[in-house]
Structures are given as C-alpha cells and as structure tokens.
Amino acid sequence: MASLNPVRGTHDLLPEARRRHRHVEDTARAVAARYGFAEIATPIFEFTEVFARTLGDTSDVVTKEMYTFEDKGGERITLRPENTASVVRAFLSNGLQQQLPLKYFYNGPMFRYERPQKGRQRQFHQVGVELLGVAQPQGDVEVIATGAQILDQLGIAGDVELEINSLGDTASRDAYREKLVAYFEGHLSALSEESRERLTRNPLRILDSKDEGDRALVAEAPLMTDSLNADSRVFFDTVLEGLETAGVPYRLNPRLVRGLDYYCHTAFEFTTTTLGAQGAVIAGGRYDGLVQQMGGPPTPGVGWAAGIERLAMMAGDPPPPPRPIAVIPVGAEAQTAALGLAQRLRRAGFAVDMAYSGNMGKRMKRANRIEARAAVILGTDELARSAATLRDMDTGEQSEVPLTAIEDRLASFT
RNA sequence: GUGGCUGUAGCUCAGUUGGUUAGAGCACUAGAUUGUGGAUCUAGGGGUCGAGGGUUCAAAUCCCUUCAGCCACCCCA
Incomplete structure (x- = not known):
C-alpha cells in the first residue's frame, strides 16, 4: 500500500x-x-x-x-x-x-x-x-x-x-539594507536566533519574522519607504x-x-x-x-x-460540464442502430453516453446518475418506424421523434 | 530539517475497564420492477483495524519502533 x-x-x-x-x-x-x-x-x-x-x-x-x-x-x-x-x-x-x-x-x-x-x-x-x-x-x-x-x-x-x-x-535598496543591518546589530541580543542568521544572509527578511520579540524590534526599525x-x-x-x-x-x-x-x-x-x-x-x-x-x-x-x-x-464551484445525452438501446437488434445514432450525435456536437451493458432499467439508472439531460430510447418498435423515443430526464416527458429530427429536437434542450 | 495531532470498509465515523466470527451511515452491487431513472424496502460484496515488533491466556484497544496524512515553524504560490 x-x-x-x-x-x-x-x-x-x-x-x-x-x-x-x-x-x-x-x-x-x-x-x-x-x-x-x-x-x-x-x-x-x-x-x-x-x-x-x-x-x-x-x-x-x-x-x-x-x-x-x-x-x-x-x-x-x-x-x-x-x-x-x-x-x-x-x-x-x-x-x-x-x-x-x-x-x-x-x-x-x-x-x-x-x-x-x-x-x-x-x-x-x-x-x-x-x-x-x-x-x-x-x-x-x-x-x-x-x-x-x-x-x-x-x-x-x-x-x-x-x-x-x-x-x-539598487541604490535605495543598498542604502536601506545598511541602515537596517546597523539597527539590528544594535539590538542583537533581542533578536531571535533565526533572525540573527538572517542578518547575514538576507536582512530584509527579518521584517517578515513571526517571532514576537523580532516583531517588537521591527516595529521600531527604519522603514524602507524612508530610504527611497x-x-x-x-x-x-x-x-x-x-x-x-x-x-x-x-x-x-x-x-x-x-x-x-x-x-x-x-x-x-x-x-x-x-x-x-x-x-x-x-x-x-x-x-x-x-x-x-x-x-x-x-x-x-x-x-x-x-x-x-x-x-x-x-473559489466557488466551477461551472458544471455540459450534460450528456444518454442513448439507450432496447433489445439486441437495436444495439447497432444505437451505436450509429450515438456516433451521429457526437459528430453533431452533443455529449453522448451509451452504456456498455445492462437492460433498460440499468441504463436509465446510469443515465440518471450521470445527470443526462435527455435519453434517446431506441427499441425494435421505434426502429420499425425509423424513430426513437426522446425522454426529458428532468420533467419525465417523452415522445416519439423521427430519427432524422433528433438533432433538432435535442438542440432545444439546454 | 524541527514540533504537535491523527491513522478502523471507497467516504464520514462508532468500537464501553484489553474478552469470541470488528460495526453503523453514505456509496457500490443485485432483487422487488424481463421497454423506463430519481424514492422506498430487502439482500449482498467489501477490512491483513497504516506497518513491524513486544506485553498478555487473549490486543483495534497497552508499550516500543517505523511509515503515512494533516497542521504549524522555516520559507513560500
């Protein structure tokens, strides 16, 4: 592990x-x-x-x-x-x-x-x-x-x-650094161990110290602004x-x-x-x-x-990703047609999910879980009429739509 | 590098003074519902109790070591 x-x-x-x-x-x-x-x-x-x-x-x-x-x-x-x-x-x-x-x-x-x-x-x-x-x-x-x-x-x-x-x-910064070092050297004993170390390495950083003793000293220290x-x-x-x-x-x-x-x-x-x-x-x-x-x-x-x-x-929650359309074949014969339809919709710019297995109930559950905006249900009945059932997953309303009109109808979903 | 706190299921956590096969909720899977999701009910899967060692008849529980996570110092975004 x-x-x-x-x-x-x-x-x-x-x-x-x-x-x-x-x-x-x-x-x-x-x-x-x-x-x-x-x-x-x-x-x-x-x-x-x-x-x-x-x-x-x-x-x-x-x-x-x-x-x-x-x-x-x-x-x-x-x-x-x-x-x-x-x-x-x-x-x-x-x-x-x-x-x-x-x-x-x-x-x-x-x-x-x-x-x-x-x-x-x-x-x-x-x-x-x-x-x-x-x-x-x-x-x-x-x-x-x-x-x-x-x-x-x-x-x-x-x-x-x-x-x-x-x-x-550079000139201002050097001048200030000198002033600052001189000031702190005058209060060496009051300075924290870490800040004494900083005095040689990077004295400006003492101004940042979280040590209380240092902060008291810093409060009285010469200001950078005055050295500009x-x-x-x-x-x-x-x-x-x-x-x-x-x-x-x-x-x-x-x-x-x-x-x-x-x-x-x-x-x-x-x-x-x-x-x-x-x-x-x-x-x-x-x-x-x-x-x-x-x-x-x-x-x-x-x-x-x-x-x-x-x-x-x-930051707050980011904008949610676009909601997918679930394509749901019913029965083995509908598999191929559903796959073709899914591809067609994807090429048309829709986000399409098609589950890999499961009966209709399973696939509807999945559609719900992925927050599909709509489900396109394709069964042998619909296929015989060159149509599909289009279900609005938010309202539960559904109607049969000719296969040729699916893109147009889906476009009205937001 | 230093210090403090915490490690039990995928997640959030129970676990009584050490005492049998370690629990709950959520999540997951299946069924109730063989062409219809969200709710409900039922069932199920899932744990070397962070790891190693020790004490003990017996350790998730006590001790030691170690690892990891979190938080803080240093410093920085």
Whole structure:
C-alpha cells in the first residue's frame, strides 16, 4: 500500500478537482488575454544554473528546495521551482530582444522540496504573467490590475487584499539594507536566533519574522519607504496613483519583502486570511536586473505568479460540464442502430453516453446518475418506424421523434 | 530539517475497564420492477483495524519502533 501512494507532497487530480483547477486556469488565461498576455510554455526542467544563478545563492529555494538531479548525459538538471527564470531564459534563447515589449502568460506545475501543509505541496501549480521590456510604472499597474481582475472574476476579491511596497532601485535598496543591518546589530541580543542568521544572509527578511520579540524590534526599525531616493519615490507614487485610477484598492505594507534576489521597486502580494498560514495567493514584483543577470541586455521586467491550488480552494464551484445525452438501446437488434445514432450525435456536437451493458432499467439508472439531460430510447418498435423515443430526464416527458429530427429536437434542450 | 495531532470498509465515523466470527451511515452491487431513472424496502460484496515488533491466556484497544496524512515553524504560490 505504501508504495502505491503518490510521492509525498504530490496529488492526483481526479475529475472534480481537476475541473476546479481548470476553472482557475481558464479564468486567469482569459483575463490575461484581455490585457494582451499571450500564453507560452517552457520546459518543466532546466539546467540547474538557470535557477541557481537567478534566484540568489542565499535563497531557501536554491539552498534547500530544488529538485535537482543529474541526467544520463551528466547534465545538472532542476525541476523548475518557479517560472520567471525559465521565461527569461526562453526570451534570451529565442532572440526576442528585438520584439520588446513582450507579454506572456503561463500555466503549469512547479516543484519545491518542502514539508507539505495546507496550501503547500511539492508539486504545485501556478499561473503567471510576465511583462518584459517596460520600464514605466504603467507596466506595474497593468500587471497588478490583471491579477486583481482574475481574483474578481473568480469571485474571491472580497477575501483578498493587495499589499504593496517598494524596494526601490539598487541604490535605495543598498542604502536601506545598511541602515537596517546597523539597527539590528544594535539590538542583537533581542533578536531571535533565526533572525540573527538572517542578518547575514538576507536582512530584509527579518521584517517578515513571526517571532514576537523580532516583531517588537521591527516595529521600531527604519522603514524602507524612508530610504527611497527621489527617483524610486516618484516611481512608487506613480504606481500607486495608477492603481487608484485603475480602481484597484491596495494597502501599503512597508515590511513586505521578497524572498528572491532579483526584485526591485514594486513588490506586491494579494493575501488572504482564509488559507491558514499560507497568506499569499498571488505574489510578484519588478525585476529589472534579472535579464542582465542571466547574460542578456539590460531589460526591465515585472510579473507575478499565482498558486492554482490556493485559488481553487477559495473559489466557488466551477461551472458544471455540459450534460450528456444518454442513448439507450432496447433489445439486441437495436444495439447497432444505437451505436450509429450515438456516433451521429457526437459528430453533431452533443455529449453522448451509451452504456456498455445492462437492460433498460440499468441504463436509465446510469443515465440518471450521470445527470443526462435527455435519453434517446431506441427499441425494435421505434426502429420499425425509423424513430426513437426522446425522454426529458428532468420533467419525465417523452415522445416519439423521427430519427432524422433528433438533432433538432435535442438542440432545444439546454 | 524541527514540533504537535491523527491513522478502523471507497467516504464520514462508532468500537464501553484489553474478552469470541470488528460495526453503523453514505456509496457500490443485485432483487422487488424481463421497454423506463430519481424514492422506498430487502439482500449482498467489501477490512491483513497504516506497518513491524513486544506485553498478555487473549490486543483495534497497552508499550516500543517505523511509515503515512494533516497542521504549524522555516520559507513560500
């Protein structure tokens, strides 16, 4: 039994769960398309360097969460833990620098070696958008608005809040980091053990700490907002104004940081309190240095990724699949004719179910179980008259219909 | 990697201070109803009680180990 279980942190998506995922994907794709994002797909594994080089040597994703292995050719391969690095790699591989700006939507599985818990798995799924080649704050607004509209369309906007912050440009960020380190070094003894570790690896993340002692210190810590230089300040203000114009409500969170190294300026998260400890359902920001870091020309970028599992848990029931028509032969002689009729209806665009065995009672039961909209009953009596009995499974009304008129009559069922 | 909680039928759960062949509801199958579904009634199938070891005349129940799931920390979608 144990060996028949899926690998820890992975799950089968049986039809109902899969449909919920599809609903999220389809909604996101459709909304993104309205904003001009075209769907692309990158491989689910890349050379390890693609992620190792871009995500930052100190990030947890790189140091402990990557699924990395050596393939038979001796190449170091990593299952993608996120998709932004892959998209940027694809951008460079395909020589798309001449075609900026580019707007991409993606959808697919990501892999991180973590202990599973609510809203967190080892194989999980994301949709995301990336906008490449736009340095203007208008790009940030457009990207964020896309996310907001998806949440709205999924009917969960009321349970989600947009938190936003600016990390500033490199100069601002470095200046702030120095201030912050100096501040915390002055309170080293009050800092939690984990945060002391963070102080050397990634001091900004102390702002995120859940430790109570840390939080008290953080409350008094210098704010990122106060360290923004003039350019960064103007950029951020323009983004905020744009959000107001776009009708996207937000909350400033000066302690919002990013785990990955490549972010600058705008950082944002759409968060909820309905998913236990997992707050973020969509998270993203601006990454102007990433393309260059990967060896490309300086190219600005901004985007986000959304967790499909998390969104699917929040979203209501997806639209039901179309109800089938049940074709029910009565008697052995009717089998062949029924099969032919079923095929004819399927070619005409109807969803048709025909059971493989059973008498009429069984087949009616099955028709009921699969919530058939109508049953087309074909017996020797009807066949002799080139007709079939058409039964409305909701009202129980039925009537005999010439075989040639079945499509037309079925078309009136909804 | 660390911590807490939980493992009995496909699902949700009973199982009394250890005591014969481990139960219920739902679901499933068949019949009542051999050309008519949903409801009802009847019957049936389905369990190495997560696994391994120990204590005992006797273990689903007590002890140890292990595995898995869930939740939380770290971190993140």
